[in-house]
Amino acid sequence: MIDQMYRKAVLTVAGQKAIENAVRARGWGMAQRFVAGETPQTAIQAVHDLKKDGIMANLDLLGEFIESPAQCTQFADNVITMLDAAHAAGITPYVSIKLSSVGQGKTVDGEDLGLTNARRIIRRAREYGGFVCLDMEDHPRVDQTLAQFRTLHGEFGGQHVGTVLQSYLYRTEKDRASLDDLSPNLRIVKGAYLEPETVAYPQKADVDAAYRRLVYAHMQAGNYVNVATHDESIIHDVQMYALAHGISKDAFEFQMLYGIRRDLQRNLAAAGYRVRAYIPYGRDWYPYFSRRIAETPRNAMFVLRGMLKG
Ligand code: FDA
Structure with a gap:
């Protein structure tokens, strides 16, 4: 509270x-x-720096209040420029996008612009052997994001596109189970938006308990899990759970935000866990x-x- x-x-x-x-x-x-900085080059430098510590990267171009369809398409072009720059720098690109930034909810030529632009981005990422994660935003967008994820997963395959589930929403355990037929690559987070009690647990203890249940259920279903949290007690419990259930260290990864708990990121990587830092960059x-x-x-x-x- x-x-x-x-x-x-x-x-x-x-x-x-x-x-x-x-x-x-x-x-x-x-x-x-x-x-990391305001330009793709600064983000790429951060990728190289993290690599020295055995930490992988997830690039995120910042930009949340993009209004017109033209701005959304320009934003998608900027993400594609970043994919090209990463590839040219010898990096297999792994990026996250917010569908709202590329036009979700805006219909252009009879189709949702977010879906059209996400397709362009994932197509280019796939050319480079890369991966695109669809970030999860506030609760009114969850249905459409999951539906678009399903469409894109069908078109490009699970090696090239994944999405995110938030443990603070009451609905999320059902959502996770409903995706099992795809064996999806999912990032599990607690959730970052101010949500009302009608849709989200108000108590942190409930959010944390749901977080553990989601990670364990996704592991048990045999799917790749991105355990995105800085919560040491959850990280410890996930390590123990994986050990106890014979889940190998390459069946999941820990993800944290750039600049947060750098000590923990390095320690986990040194202990042989897969660790990825979410690297935001951009003027916004x-x-x-x-x-x-x-x-x-x-x-x-x-x-x-x-x-x-x-
Ligand atoms: P919690 O907030 O309980 O914090 C646990 C402990 O971690 C704290 O006690 C503190 O020690 C440390 N900590 C947490 N945040 C810190 C900070 N900012 N600075 C310093 N220490 C900190 N959300 C969303 O709604 N949609 C999304 O798509 C994503 N994507 C995403 C990707 C990645 C890689 C991460 C790590 C997180 C997200 N999030 C997100 C954000 C997520 O929902 C959540 O808000 C933050 O991760 C903070 O929650 P924790 O799980 O770290 O736990």
Whole structure:
């Protein structure tokens, strides 16, 4: 409950234009802790740096308030440019996209623009042997995202496209089971949006318990699981579960956000686990940065200290 209140307070304050302007003016140095840079080249450099520690990468071009169909298609073009740049730099691209950024919910030429643009992105990723994960957004988008995932999975195959499920939604365990016929590559997260109690568990303990159930069920079904969390107690329990059930270390991976728990990322990789960092980059870093601050007061202190230092 306190977590929810803290998150809501930070996101409300962060949404105010004056705060945004102040942070944008002075905050880039601090944002660099969580965002690799503003260009594909800076993101690619981060991929190379992580590789030295045995950590894989997931590139994410930031951009959430993209409104017109033309902007959505331009955004998809920018993702494709990033795929090309990664391939040219000798990297097999692994990217995440938000379907809303590429036009989900907008009909153009009789088809959902998000689906059209996602197809273009996945087609190019497949040419390079790469992978595209469809991020999960707020709850009104879940049905359409899962339906579009099913379509794209049918067209491109599970080696090239996956999606995300959020443990805070009551519906998610049923959603997971309903996808079993695809043997999908799924990322399990707790969920990052402010959701009402009518659709999401308000208590963190319930979110955490559902998280464990989802990961275990997906492993038991024989599917590849991306365990995306910084929660050490869950990470420990997943390690124990895999050991106890003979699930090999290459049947799942741990995923964490760039700049968060770097120590844990390195330790897990050194212990032979597959670890992938989610590397956000791009000029539109402010909303992403605000959400990271909203996740934990420790990050708010980090920013405040930085701002006070000037
Ligand atoms: P939780 O918030 O319970 O934190 C557990 C512990 O981790 C904390 O006590 C703290 O020590 C540490 N920690 C967590 N966040 C931290 C931070 N920002 N800074 C420092 N320490 C921190 N959400 C979504 O709705 N859709 C999506 O598609 C994705 N995609 C995604 C990809 C990846 C790779 C990750 C890691 C996360 C997401 N998320 C997401 C976000 C996710 O839903 C969730 O908000 C965050 O991961 C924070 O929750 P934790 O699981 O880390 O646990």
